[in-house]
Amino acid sequence: MYKRIRDLREDHDLLQREVAAHLNCSQRVYSNYELGQRDIPTEVLIRLSLFYNVSVDYILGLTNNPKRNK
Numbered sequence: 001m002y003k004r005i006r007d008l009r010e011d012h013d014l015l016q017r018e019v020a021a022h023l024n025c026s027q028r029v030y031s032n033y034e035l036g037q038r039d040i041p042t043e044v045l046i047r048l049s050l051f052y053n054v055s056v057d058y059i060l061g062l063t064n065n066p067k068r069n070k
Contacts, residue, residue: 001060002036008052008059009034023047 009019020030023044032038040048049056054066 001040002034004059004061005040005048006034008048008054012052019048019051022051 009016016030016034017027020027023030025044029038033040033044045056045059048059049068052059052066053068055063055068057063058066
């Protein structure tokens with residue numbers, strides 16, 4: 001999951017501070033999410049899912065299909 005959020009960020013050519021600003025957290029907190037040093041709260045997973053337009057299951061690594069169900 002942690003590598004996947006980093007890959008999504010890099011695929012969208014975003015900096016950690018840009019994603020952190022969208023999530024209303026510090027760059028350090030977001031960095032800790034990417035490094036797996038901090039658990040990602042459910043609400044943050046949902047916001048990331050909406051931000052990148054992918055499913056939460058994709059972020060969690062439960063599927064390789066990034067499509068969200070509507």
